[in-house]
Amino acid sequence: xxxxxxxxxxxxxxxxxxxxxxDYLMLNDFDVxxxxxxxxxxxxxxxxxxxxxxxxxxxxxxxxxxxxKEIREKNNEVPIIxxxxxxxxxxxxxxxxxxxDDYLNKPFDSEVLLMKIKAIIQRKSSDVKAEQVQxxxxxxxxHLNSKLRFLTFNNEEPIKLSPKENELLKMxxxxxxxxxxxxxxxxxxxxxxxxxxxRSMDVYIAKLRKYLKLxxxxxxxxxxxxxxxxxxxxxxxx
Amino acid sequence: xxxxxxxxxxxxxxxxxxxxxxDYLMLNDFDVxxxxxxxxxxxxxxxxxxxxxxxxxxxxxxxxxxxxKEIREKNNEVPIIxxxxxxxxxxxxxxxxxxxDDYLNKPFDSEVLLMKIKAIIQRKSSDVKAEQVQxxxxxxxxHLNSKLRFLTFNNEEPIKLSPKENELLKMxxxxxxxxxxxxxxxxxxxxxxxxxxxRSMDVYIAKLRKYLKLxxxxxxxxxxxxxxxxxxxxxxxx
DNA sequence: CATAGGTGTTAATGTTTGGTTAATGCATTA
DNA sequence: TAATGCATTAACCAAACATTAACACCTATG
Numbered sequence: 001x002x003x004x005x006x007x008x009x010x011x012x013x014x015x016x017x018x019x020x021x022x023d024y025l026m027l028n029d030f031d032v033x034x035x036x037x038x039x040x041x042x043x044x045x046x047x048x049x050x051x052x053x054x055x056x057x058x059x060x061x062x063x064x065x066x067x068x069k070e071i072r073e074k075n076n077e078v079p080i081i082x083x084x085x086x087x088x089x090x091x092x093x094x095x096x097x098x099x100x101d102d103y104l105n106k107p108f109d110s111e112v113l114l115m116k117i118k119a120i121i122q123r124k125s126s127d128v129k130a131e132q133v134q135x136x137x138x139x140x141x142x143h144l145n146s147k148l149r150f151l152t153f154n155n156e157e158p159i160k161l162s163p164k165e166n167e168l169l170k171m172x173x174x175x176x177x178x179x180x181x182x183x184x185x186x187x188x189x190x191x192x193x194x195x196x197x198x199r200s201m202d203v204y205i206a207k208l209r210k211y212l213k214l215x216x217x218x219x220x221x222x223x224x225x226x227x228x229x230x231x232x233x234x235x236x237x238x
Numbered sequence: 239x240x241x242x243x244x245x246x247x248x249x250x251x252x253x254x255x256x257x258x259x260x261d262y263l264m265l266n267d268f269d270v271x272x273x274x275x276x277x278x279x280x281x282x283x284x285x286x287x288x289x290x291x292x293x294x295x296x297x298x299x300x301x302x303x304x305x306x307k308e309i310r311e312k313n314n315e316v317p318i319i320x321x322x323x324x325x326x327x328x329x330x331x332x333x334x335x336x337x338x339d340d341y342l343n344k345p346f347d348s349e350v351l352l353m354k355i356k357a358i359i360q361r362k363s364s365d366v367k368a369e370q371v372q373x374x375x376x377x378x379x380x381h382l383n384s385k386l387r388f389l390t391f392n393n394e395e396p397i398k399l400s401p402k403e404n405e406l407l408k409m410x411x412x413x414x415x416x417x418x419x420x421x422x423x424x425x426x427x428x429x430x431x432x433x434x435x436x437r438s439m440d441v442y443i444a445k446l447r448k449y450l451k452l453x454x455x456x457x458x459x460x461x462x463x464x465x466x467x468x469x470x471x472x473x474x475x476x
Numbered sequence: 477c478a479t480a481g482g483t484g485t486t487a488a489t490g491t492t493t494g495g496t497t498a499a500t501g502c503a504t505t506a
Numbered sequence: 507t508a509a510t511g512c513a514t515t516a517a518c519c520a521a522a523c524a525t526t527a528a529c530a531c532c533t534a535t536g
Contacts, residue, residue: 096353102340115334122425147417148461162494163463198511200496206514222512224504400483436522438485444525462493462522 006051006121007031011041011067012083013059021054024110030117038062042070050078051121057084057095068098079120083108137173140218140232146170153214161211164189168204172220172230181227244289244359245269249279249305250321251297259292262348268355276300280308288316289359295322303332310337311401314427317358321346337429375411378456378470384408391452399449402427406442410458410468419465 008030012018015036022032033048035041039061045053053071057064068080079101095103101120104113135147143152149166150158161169167189172180182201183193190197205220205228212218217233246268250256253274260270271286273279277299283291291309295302306318317339334341339358342351373385381390387404388396399407405427410418420439421431428435443458443466450456455471 093349093353096357101357118430119334119339122429148467149464164495196496199498202512203496203514205512209513222503224511398482402484434486437487440523441485441525443523447524460523 005029005031007033007049008117009033009035009041009045009048009050009053011035011038011054011059011064012056013037014056021110025114025117028114038064038067041067045071046074052117053078053080054117055080055082057082065094065098068095068100072099081113081116081120137170139173139176139230140212140215142212142215142218144169144173151211159211164204165207165211168201169208172208172228176230176232179223179227179229184227243267243269245271245286246355247271247273247279247283247286247288247291249273249276249292249297249302250294251275252294259348263352263355266352276302276305279305283309284312290355291316291318292355293318293320295320306337314405314429319351319354319358375408377411377414377468378450378453380450380453380456382407382411389449397449402442403445403449406439407446410446410466414468414470417461417465417467422465 008025010018010022010025010032012021012034013036018034018036022034025032033044033050035044037059038055041053041055042062053068055064055067059067064082064084068082071078071080076099080099081102081104082095082100083104084095102116104116135145137144137146141154144150144166145152145158146166146169149161149163151161151169152158168185171185171188174180182198185201186193186197190201205222209220212220217235219231219233221229221231223229246263248256248260248263248270250259250272251274256272256274260272263270271282271288273282275297276293279293280300291306293302293305297305302320302322306320309316309318314337318337319340319342320338321342340354342354373383375382375384379392382388382404383390383396384404384407386396387399387401389399389407390396406423409423409427412418420436423439424431424435428439443460447458450458455473457469457471459467459469461467
């Protein structure tokens with residue numbers, strides 16, 4: 001569970017205002033994707049996963065309500081906040097019917113928006129249970145629990161793994177007996193592929209080899225210039 | 239899920255307005271309990287279980303913020319909406335910090351309020367796990383009554399827990415032996431996730447560890463960068 | 477209305493952990 | 507056999523955590 005910034009999709013046709021708001025939100029540790037109309041907003045929505053959408057109502061090509069309905073068809077969970085200059089009751093109701101979580105009239109105070117964002121994201125982030133990813137693996141006589149970052153050998157006292165050790169081992173296991181390309185680990189785990197991250201990865205391979213020595217049937221092999229391969233010998237069928 | 243009307247606690251000192259609003263809400267199939275000041279509101283809150291609280295901010299004896307804080311100490315799940323004639327930024331921020339879910343300036347349109355209520359209640363009721371009526375737990379030789387906030391060791395004199403101690407311990411117990419992510423506790427209990435709340439949480443972990451020392455089989459372990467883990471060793475099967 | 481007690485936050489300090497980089501040597505390939 | 511890639515250990519620095527104490531705030535109570 002990494003502490004990754006929450007992602008916000010901001011759709012606003014006023015480019016100046018949009019840029020200012022984007023900067024403000026980014027200063028407050030959100031990842032912001034800005035789209036300048038409903039059309040573009042929907043395209044960007046489909047291509048990524050967001051924790052929150054902030055939609056301007058009045059936009060060319062496709063207004064905020066229409067966009068909200070399209071978003072709701074794809075995703076019934078993501079919170080939506082409308083920004084609007086209107087304060088007419090009909091429009092507000094229309095917004096709620098389109099699936100809004102909140103409504104804000106322009107001009108508004110940026111701190112207030114920030115509070116609302118935090119309140120809304122907090123409510124939703126309780127549904128973290130979506131993290132139904134696999135986190136338990138067996139490899140030779142080892143068992144890896146990658147949620148607790150524990151590597152257990154033969155029911156002995158578990159070895160505690162660091163986050164990077166854990167991620168790297170998991171990725172090797174997912175490619176068991178097959179090539180795990182250097183580049184893959186570097187881009188996924190180190191989020192950068194250069195000389196230094198590559199050296200760093202070597203250090204971690206060395207650490208993992210040390211742990212895995214306990215089981216002589218488990219080994220990390222290098223494929224020169226390509227990557228690594230986790231092999232398990234003498235595998236018994238169950 | 240039974241088809242029972244949702245219960246609303248409405249605290250409003252303007253008796254006329256309160257009665258009108260109550261009628262309107264009841265016409266829309268809510269069960270409404272009306273209190274005419276913060277004091278009375280808190281009494282009624284303690285005596286029943288509500289799906290939503292609507293609090294006027296300016297009231298004699300006890301204002302809406304204070305009431306909200308008291309309510310939050312008892313229950314930090316129930317949604318709260320503030321009603322206010324003020325629209326000062328400071329007041330709005332104060333409201334959110336007191337744990338508001340939404341904010342409405344008087345005069346407001348009743349239909350808008352209705353939409354907000356429906357939106358908020360819907361959000362909450364999708365949190366099925368919010369059905370955490372369970373409040374008694376055994377952990378090692380301890381027994382926690384999280385309603386009375388009593389932690390008992392071996393039938394000795396109970397240790398009184400503060401609201402935060404209690405919530406945190408409960409959350410740890412609900413994740414017994416498993417990871418309880420930092421972020422989860424911070425967003426759920428502290429309602430904010432930043433450097434300071436995180437330090438504060440560390441202080442509370444230290445306090446809990448001190449209490450739990452009585453049973454050497456119960457321990458709170460840290461998983462660096464992830465969260466905490468409450469483990470019970472030498473568990474006997476029953 | 478002063479004050480003691482309870483609660484929660486912030487500060488101060490020290491410890492642990494994790495990750496990168498450096499240094500050195502070996503292996504593979506062209 | 508030079509150049510590049512890999513292996514391993516150790517040194518270093520930054521971030522996360524642990525603990526205690528100081529502080530601020532509110533409430534109940536004499």
